Amino acid sequence: MLLIKGGRVIDPVSKRDETGSIVLENGKVKDYIPGGNIPKTFDGKVIDAAGKWVLPGLIDMHVHLRDPGYEWKEDIRSGTLSAAAGGFCSVACMANTKPVNDHPEITGSIRRKAAEEGAANVYPVAAVTRGMEGREMTDFAELAEAGAVAFSDDGKPVASSLMMRRALEYAKAFDLLILSHAEDAELAGEGAAHEGWTAHRLGIPGIPSAAEEIAIARDILLARLSGGKIHIQHISTRMGVDLLRMAKRSGLPVTGETAPHYFTLTDAAIEGYNTNAKMNPPLRAEEDRMAVLEGLIDGTIDAIATDHAPHDDYVKRCEFVAAANGIIGLETALPLSLALLAGGKITPPRIAELLSANPARILKLQGKGSLRKGADADVTLVDPDVEWEYREQDVRSKSRNSPFFGWKLRGRAAATIRGGRITHSLMPGVSVND
Amino acid sequence: MQWRRRHVLGLADFRVEEMEFVIDTARSMEEVLTRDIKKVPALRGKTAVNLFFEASTRTRTSFEIAGKRLSADVVNFSAATSSVTKGETLLDTARNIEAMKPNILVVRHPASGAPHFLSQHVSCSIINAGDGANEHPSQGLLDLYTILKAKGKVSGLKIAIIGDILHSRVVRSNLHSLGRMGAKLWLCGPSTLVPKEMERAGARVTYDMREAVRDADVVMMLRIQLERQKTAYFPSLREYSRMFGLSRAVFSLAKEDAVIMHPGPINRGVELSDDLADSAQSRILNQVESGVAVRMALLYLLAGGHDAAH
């Protein structure tokens, strides 16, 4: 038994934001006790959460664990340790491994390895098409049986509208979800940065916002046509947010996520040909950043996901156009999201929605995303005020591709508890036992 | 002022007085070029490596002659261009060259920012001899020098640059050099090749050749890259030539004493009519001449005082 005592319990699913204590037992939330008092007879371990926020365990619905196939960049062990350090209890890992996760055997092996050595729950996302080649559908039903929680060719788009239509229609019958890496690859061309002033000035071929927006519009229209559910990944543009908002108003079953870098940085970050600010979709203009913020505030965007994309030095230490896309994000997502509170328009319960309740709902993760009685004992304790510097040498991921080194951040996961076991702790007297 | 730069990666951060310093130095170099013995021992014992990942006979030759006029040992290293997507090639190649202890690397690379990247990983001085669509600083300086010689000043001149602005590193360097010296710059070409955003650099954008050339003091034509034709930025060379080529008729709209420039190599009859290329108004060969003097100046200025790095 574990008692988390006297913290600010924030659980949007139970509509709760108050001082209280939570009792965890046998991997589940056993009880909730309002106020700061606890039963005198309690004989388990007690974590004093005074001054901390107690959130349902954070869920990152978009990470690349690089396992199998690219274990030198990241593997299930290092990736989930990085997740735990960032306050995440669960991650959904994309299919662009080697081999691609397009077969139940691979999905199963990821699940098994995660069960053995993972410091977080790992939910595999399987590919939409075999080998992510955009031609033949994978075995959705079998993959779902093996543990795939959704389907995505993330890393590249499903280029063919016909293929996407079929995938959405077929997935619908099994109530499965397609996640879309929305990109018109031909329009994006050889672009390596947002098509705008910075790229023009630096002479870097641009990726127009329309390359993303056309694909988002297409996927929304295909969802409408097929009646299937679609989730738009890593939304980065103003019109992308507008399109999602419009679709939701029309009652379409569409959801969307963005990543911390899209509401934190703009394309100005690539100045000096900084390959650690290169990702796809690219960092956009200030007006896009503001629109993403607006989408987070008004509920258009459902989730914050990191798109944690570990890369070794070798593919980042080169000329900008040749550098690999993506940055690591698991250990910075929470503080960068907490920075949104400063504007006053995003509340702590909204943070809990974006980083836990909504991803659980979208991916239908049973027992996740809430602290109500009977839920899984996944809890993130947040110290909202601690100031710290993100330093390269402290990173738990195997990779070091982040534009945020040297940043002074505010707020951090004080402890991460998964299934009642402590996977990460910065709290005195609370030690990791997972 | 004192010259403190270790690298010349671009003109983006060049101050006016630095550009003037280079031009002053180039003037002295040009005097050397008028002598019978066009060689001085200034860089004796120094080694400059021309590291070219992209074919460019004229820029490479210009740097080579510049180096040799100053008695530097000049070595040419041409690397294959096909492996741009493999980042290790650039760094490995550069480190290999660096192990041979050159003083200056003159780098031409198809990827924007490649010289900036190298400057962070090697200890010798780097001169950017053209990187992707980013910059070609020695060209920006030699164009400035050529115009100064032709017109006596740059400030207030209307300078029209016409052609493929989108992919041009020459334009980006000229926006800094000529722009910062007070020229009124006009950019013109097919709308697919002239991003409107370039106005943020202080230039005027027009798709009308006549508007660009009218009352211009300098008309700078850019080479149209025939190999880009396949991506269809414009329908045909014939139409391009008619709409954006410089003919006598269009050039007559410019000031009477206007001059024509071109970074070369020229596609005769495409961007520039045959007779104009060879006319008295053409300063194209003066650009080539200025180029050697400017590159001598850059090599000379970078060769000072950095030996401690080794």
Add this chain to the structure above:
Amino acid sequence: MKKPGKKVILDSKGMERVLSRLTHEILEKNKGAEDLALVGIWSGGVPLSKFIQEKIRAIEGVEVPAGFVDITLYRDDLSRAGYQPRLKRTEIPFSIDEKKVILVDDVLFTGRTIRAAMDALIDFGRPKNIQLAVLIDRGHRELPIRADYVGRNVPTSRSETVDVMVQGGREEWKVVLNEAAPARGE
């Protein structure tokens, strides 16, 4: 204890007398002004060579060709400085072939400048001979070079400097010795 100070070695009158004597010596040794050419070394040698040119005109009534040379590109210590010196102009608007070239400089010190100037001159042609005229010889030669005409020998220590001030009008010309601070315990 003696404080370091500035000492005027030559005032404008003194300089004029010395340069006049130098000019006479040049003409005497060369038996007139025939085939003579003057080349001043930037920057201190240039006004001095102009003075000598005028003096020859006054004495002999002939215009001796005069030019100047910047020896920066011929220096042997380029990469030892922290930065590259600004280049000045070289202008020798006449052929030096078969000329008796009088190199003119203000101060002769290590001799390295003269070595560089001779290298530069030889790039311009093949003079019959090169002679050296200096206003001040302060010693401390590092190369086997000596002047043919010396205005004034000034014994100095290495840490002292000699300033030949010839920037303004001639009435302001002077030569100043900046004395070194005495060594401790002296």
